[in-house]
Amino acid sequence: MRFLARVPLAVTVAVLAAAPAMAQPAYQQLRIIAPAAPGGGWDQTARVMQQVMQRTGVVRTPVVENIPGAAGTIGLARFIGAERGNGDALMVSGLIMLGGIVTHQSPVTLDDVVPIARITGEYEVLTVPAASPFRTLDDLVRAFKERPESISWGGGSAGGSDQILAGLIADAVGVAPRRVNYIAFSGGGESLSAILGGQVSVGVNGLAEFAPQIEAGTLRALAISSAERLPGLDVPTLREQGVNVEFENWRSVVAAPGIGQNDRRRLEAAIDAMVRSVEWRDMLQRYRWLDRYLAGEAFARFTTAEERRVREILRELGTGGEGAESPAGAGPYPLFVLAGLALFGCAAVVNLRTHRIPNAEARWPKWRSVALIGVGVVLNLALAERAGFVVASAVLFWFVARAFDERRPARDAAFALGVSVAAYLLFARLLQLSLPSGWLAGWL
């Protein structure tokens, strides 16, 4: 294995001997935030970390939490806001988040969190369906240079690693990256089906997700973005076919802002112990991830350099920010929808004036009941994060019950507390969703 050679042998041996000897877990609990939906690359990274940390005894109970959306920038904003100063939390991050921050003009960036370490890398592959007329990368590049827009590139979300690589390839063969007809799909499944079905000319994706199709022969890999061919996978590199591009999608972990030096050192030590374990090596192999462990100041410098690179490529691609104009431009659809909304809104108002609505007129509303629910809702919103979910839910329940029944406030209060505690235990304990526990934190 090539990546094994990167780690000095002595370290490997020392780790093999040391890993199982860790008796006392460094952490009782550690929260690992995956800023993506279950099933994707970041989620898998978080869950693999969870397994390895638990098995090697680094952490007694690691918990994974998913906060999906917008190339991880929603998770990033949430992580910065909710975990500030929390030394027992990590978030998975990486190159795609850098792309997301630029593309979506995120108000928060990776400068707002504490860098811990880069941990894995993954190569990208260019694939076509077995029946495609493109036999080699040369065929593709020739057609691409002749008429760039005729080649549709299918891959993951806009501004992500897949689109970045497509832009780099265009640049390398002398086509303006802006002319890449990139078709963004929202997940690995969607783009895989479009590539398998020949809906797009070529697919550009992470290797792990596509390797099974390549091995089965349903997809033909035209090129891989590594420096040299990978052992056990007969796919030529971009470079050996005359396209001077080398690229990999890296993943990392970051810690919450505002943590102390001690917290930071403990987290770095925990990650260090994790990446040096045998279990971690097994997992890297199973998921076809590359060992790209890089910690401390070196990692911080690397992130800054990458951010500059990504920003530049994305500007050339014309993705994100002002003046963004891809072949799949936004068009008149939002205007059409808003015009329709205004038109039918007016029509509905006219319609309501001419047709009597028995509902609205013939029956007297119970304003008092609705107002009571309103009070419950406002209190629920105000209390949820401060006083905790049990208190907030119980208050909501009591006011709603009160809105329907004035006579038995004591019974309603008892039920309110019972239902809220039961619901909290169900969601927080059984389903392991982190609900704010607030005032009752010590009791539950």
Place this chain on the structure above:
Amino acid sequence: MDTLQALREGFAAALTFANLMWALIGTTLGTAIGVLPGIGPALTVAVLLPVTFSLDPISAFIMFGGIYYGAMYGGSTTSILLNTPGETGAIATAIDGHQMARKGRGAAALTTAAIGSFVAGTLATMGLTFFAPVLASVALQFGPAEYFALAVLAFCGVTALLGASLARGLFSLFLGLALGLVGIDQLTGNARFSFGIPQLLDGIDVVILVIGLFAVGETLYQAWHRGREEMEVVKLHDFTGMNRDEWRRSWKPWLRGTAIGFPLGVLPMGGSVIPTFLSYVTEKRLSDHPEEFGKGAIEGVAGPEAANNAAAAGVLVPLLTLGLPSSATAAILLAAFQQYGLQPGPLLFSSRPDLVWTLIASLYIGNAMLLVLNLPLAGVWARVMLIPRPLLFGGVLVLASLGAYSLNRSMLDLGLLYVVGVVGLVMRVFEFPLVPAVLGLVLGPLSEQQFRRAVAISEGDVSVFVTRPIAATLLVAAAAVLVGPWMVRRWSRRPLQEPAAR
């Protein structure tokens, strides 16, 4: 026959005591999860993954299969009884199911949902058993142009749900479309209408809209009209299953729902909204008494419930044969396979046939188990309607708020839920239909994205929608749905008028 032999071996492996226990745990857990609004099978499987790592893969997957099918079934229970759909696939069920429950036929609605789910689940699993590879290759023929045409067909189907006033129905639809504009534009990565709020970048979750409009809106509406509609007290003697007439009216919708749901589930587009609503609209169009729809027509429960479960089985076709995850649950199942070092896809059937066939066998078993579990429970569940109103609605709002918050652990979602609830109240009071708004939010982004993808791939040539045979066929079908009822009315009127003229 090879398949039958493999299936028999699968059954032999699945029918051990331990594996039956896992199937039972899975189906029970899945049903319970499905009942909770906002908590889907994807999250449940994700949470259970580390727990199951010590199990052997076969047992784990038997349990996951049970959770998956169970959750699809559980979603209908709250829909019918509380007008609070637990998942998007159960929205169509709520329309007539809840009306049935109000008339005291809640047990019958739950029964037809349970049997319909069983029939559809079993037939669709048979489809998975015998035709998976063929179906998967057909599904790959669907590109952006075809998906756009399918969305157009669904839009034309929505016209049947616009209600009495065209203006109010279309306003509701456009409200949904406008909400669908919020968030990142998938194709360019640009944020639209997110007002600089990071949480809005991902758009407005359809679950928030559904729980807000239905559960919160319904609670507010009941409070608004309190004392005026107390006559809806349910009579106890009605907690029996289906009567003869209801059986007669249910079996065709079960089969039609399966026929609609399974193929649409196979398409790697995800989502159970389109199959369930196409089934609902089909039943309404084919019914001899369309005026009963919206007032408690059992066909409106039987069809969508069957379609929902058939679509759930359909999702497994591309997952097992191609390694293609087409829904959130499929994605986490794929991750689960990988955690065991297995790779679903073209090689799985040959590399681990024992696992695949045991999983398929356990789907049949899980289906039967769900039926046995839920038939006797229908009468028990229906008694939920007897809980005193104050406690019932208190519980509904607590569950709704928990579900909304736990979607993304965002206070913004919780606030949005209540705002949508107030909108729901206003819409109810002024008799705006609610369903078109939900469909607009689901179909709007889908059709816009697919349209733009198709046009980008064809370099701006719009003719792809008519030159590609499947897309063209779907568009013709959409036109038929739109003008068909009008044509039928004209034709059927003519023979009646002619004798009168003479």
